[in-house]
Amino acid sequence: MDIQQVLHMNHGMGDNSYANNSIIQKKVMMEAKPILEESIIRLYRIIWPRCLKVADLGCSSGPNALQMVSNVIDIVDSISCNLNLKSPVFQFFLNDLFENDFNDIFKSLPQFLETLEKKKGHKSGSCFINATPGTFYKRLFPDDSLHLIHSSFSLHWLSQAPKKLGNKENVHLTSTSPAAMHRAYAEQFQKDFKLFLKLRSQELVPNGGMVLTLLGRDKTRDMRTAWTLIGITLNDMVLENLIEEIKLESFNFPLYDPTIEEAKEVIEEEGSFTIQRVESVILDWVAANINDEGVDNNNNEFDINMKAEFTTKFVRAALEPLLKAQFGEEVMDEFFFRYKNKIVQLIMEVEILEFPTHIISLIKNV
Ligand SMILES: C[S@@+](CC[C@H](N)C(=O)[O-])C[C@H]1O[C@@H](n2cnc3c(N)ncnc32)[C@H](O)[C@@H]1O
Secondary structure (H helix, E strand, O other), rough: OHHHOOOOOOOOOOOOOOOOOOHHHHHHHHHHHHHHHHHHHHHHHHHOOOOEEEEEEEEOOOOOHHHHHHHHHHHHHHHHHHHOOOOOOEEEEEEEOOOOEEEEEEEHHHHHHHHHHHHHHOOOOEEEEEEEOOOOOOOOEEEEEEEEEEEEOOOOOOOOOOOOOOOOOOOOOOOOOOHHHHHHHHHHHHHHHHHHHHHHHHHOOOOOOOOEEEOOOOOOOOHHEEEHHHHHHHHHHHHHHOOHHHHHHHHOEEEEEOOOHHHHHHHHHHOOEEEEEEEEEEEOOOHHHHHHHOOOOOOOHHHHHHHHHHHHHHHHHHHHHHHHHHHHHHHHHHHHHHHHHHHHHHHHHHOOOOOEEEEEEEEOHH
16 A cells, blocks of 8 residues: 555544544644744744745644644734734645645635735735645755745654564554564654655755654653554454454554654754754643543543544544555444444543653754
8 A cells, every 4th residue: 555645634524524633633733833933933033034935744634734824924923013024925835645635725715814814914915825745755845945844743654654564463563562563663763754854954945944743652651552452443353354354464554653862863863953942742632632622521431432432533533544445444434433432441441541742843954
């Protein structure tokens, strides 16, 4: 399976769509906003471009796709106002893979631009929004053409899962995976992240900034339990002949959640960037989704069901297209029904399920 032809978040506005199940990712972006602001303030001390060129890599679709655009405009407007300067013209490039629902973004643009004009006074001609489809593991922009690159909750996606893992029963790293498999995933991440940094350093102007957020792990927290439960659910379905064994044996998620140290090591080794800031924020992967909906955190039966439902939808919105391509659309409802029941059991057993997200702010070396 060529991951880049298959990978995308669930399209549209339906119950299982990414648009309706990406609150965690929105929270991550809001957590990173002060760091984005710090990066833009530094940039503006050195360069005051008449047209600020910004790319968002892995923008997906739904409300989050234009969140970065709003955040950057808010920040730049406030800096311009404080310094008594005219705001620049903005040019944004929204990137994702070819299968992304770019049409959904295009359809939301008239309303977005109207709000921008009404609320923020940016008239037509002051903000250009372009789409740049393609993988961020290849060149996307000409040399020295961008001032700022932003990528939120996307870089944990690898260019491919490591090959020949011999990982027959699981779909990702678990606590019992052999050391060789951990090494293979870590090496794939190092290779991909290093390439990403090299390509972006070619596209950024000298002193340009880059703010990245990605799923991470630390000594005690990760999302791997969620992947383990996917493997267990698929195995159950193989045993009941609902899924072909050979399909499970040949499938691994192309995802890696590095530690802060692993990410820093690659940045230092690659050498094109100086680290301005690195932070980890800890999110509860059940409650982060639920609190926005006004549900309390008591673990009574009703709440556990709601929490499991939210968590399943969060996972489904992101992973269903990959699972569907491998195992077939006809088993998806059954798979996620069973997965939700496993999450219910997990919530009853474990009090808090947290995972770290790393926020990394970089400056391109001159
Ligand atoms: C979880 S979504 C995050 C979307 C959005 N930035 C947000 O914060 O809500 C991850 C996105 O990264 C995209 N992605 C993964 N690998 C990619 C690659 N190699 N090149 C471009 N986009 C990629 C996926 O298609 C997906 O839309």
